[in-house]
Amino acid sequence: MLLGAAMAGQVVMAQVANPKDSRQKLRQPAAPAQPAPPAPKKDERPQPSAKPAPAGAAVEFKHYFLENVKVSVANGRMSAECNGLPNHETGTFPNRDNPNYILQQNYRWSIPTQPQRASKPSATPMGPIGVAINGIPIFNYKNASGRDAVKGPFAEVFDSCCGHPDPRGAYHYHQFPKCIKSPFKDDPTQHSHIIGYAFDGFTIYGIRDKDGKPPTDLDECNGHFGPTPEFPNGVYHYHCTETFPYTLSQYRGVVSAMGGGGGGGGSPPQKGPPSKAGPPFKGGPPPKKGPGKGF
Numbered sequence: 001m002l003l004g005a006a007m008a009g010q011v012v013m014a015q016v017a018n019p020k021d022s023r024q025k026l027r028q029p030a031a032p033a034q035p036a037p038p039a040p041k042k043d044e045r046p047q048p049s050a051k052p053a054p055a056g057a058a059v060e061f062k063h064y065f066l067e068n069v070k071v072s073v074a075n076g077r078m079s080a081e082c083n084g085l086p087n088h089e090t091g092t093f094p095n096r097d098n099p100n101y102i103l104q105q106n107y108r109w110s111i112p113t114q115p116q117r118a119s120k121p122s123a124t125p126m127g128p129i130g131v132a133i134n135g136i137p138i139f140n141y142k143n144a145s146g147r148d149a150v151k152g153p154f155a156e157v158f159d160s161c162c163g164h165p166d167p168r169g170a171y172h173y174h175q176f177p178k179c180i181k182s183p184f185k186d187d188p189t190q191h192s193h194i195i196g197y198a199f200d201g202f203t204i205y206g207i208r209d210k211d212g213k214p215p216t217d218l219d220e221c222n223g224h225f226g227p228t229p230e231f232p233n234g235v236y237h238y239h240c241t242e243t244f245p246y247t248l249s250q251y252r253g254v255v256s257a258m259g260g261g262g263g264g265g266g267s268p269p270q271k272g273p274p275s276k277a278g279p280p281f282k283g284g285p286p287p288k289k290g291p292g293k294g295f
């Protein structure tokens, strides 16, 4: 994913454009905006305040990133910094199916803390569309040529944790990243836990709905409104699915006022051949066999 690496060099500064409350029921995109629901419980996202926080001041906001990600919150956005190395074992790269090394990155993902519904869904871009709670970027279903990277004749090769490095050495996922949930286990009878954030700020969950089965009411963005373990009063959220599009192919929310693919940043990825930029990151389960180049 060449484009993905390029996008990771951007820092999105724009603030959300739509002040409407994000907790409105989003399952019905054609419906007019609903009034804000009752006051949230303490573990929910902070609500828009009539008195904005002063510039530079941190606001109370609970995030779900893991310990390998350094998070700061200011001005309605959270900044999540990490080095791009996953918190789990990986396959050995390069290998015969993927010529890329896993290289350290310098990520600073920027994500709105109060996601705002957009007037209509927008397509996710190539490259990072969100970030997992271990700081690793999540891509949509597309490979470098825009085809289904996960299943079918153009599927690419992933390690047993469902990730692989791109030509810049950026390890990433295109599907449910099952190894990041090691701090907790999905109860097969319960709704999944948060596994990441899309760049519109809406959370991304695993594959299970509240009964433990795959959700049946996902919208065109692969999301729905409902209670989750972290937001028992209900929240709009995306799901990973075992079927297309696996993560999300469209954003339900506002990514930025510029309308671009948000998040990411920090220093540009390393230049030069991977063998000179750093040692390969090895260890862990072997990659699955199959066609593809691992972009």
Ligand SMILES: [Zn+2]
Residues within 6 Å of the ligand: 191, 205, 208, 209, 210, 215, 224, 226, 227, 228, 237, 239
């Ligand atoms: Zn759900």
Ligand SMILES: [Zn+2]
Residues within 6 Å of the ligand: 001, 139, 143, 149, 156, 164, 165, 166, 172, 173, 174, 294, 295
């Ligand atoms: Zn890829």
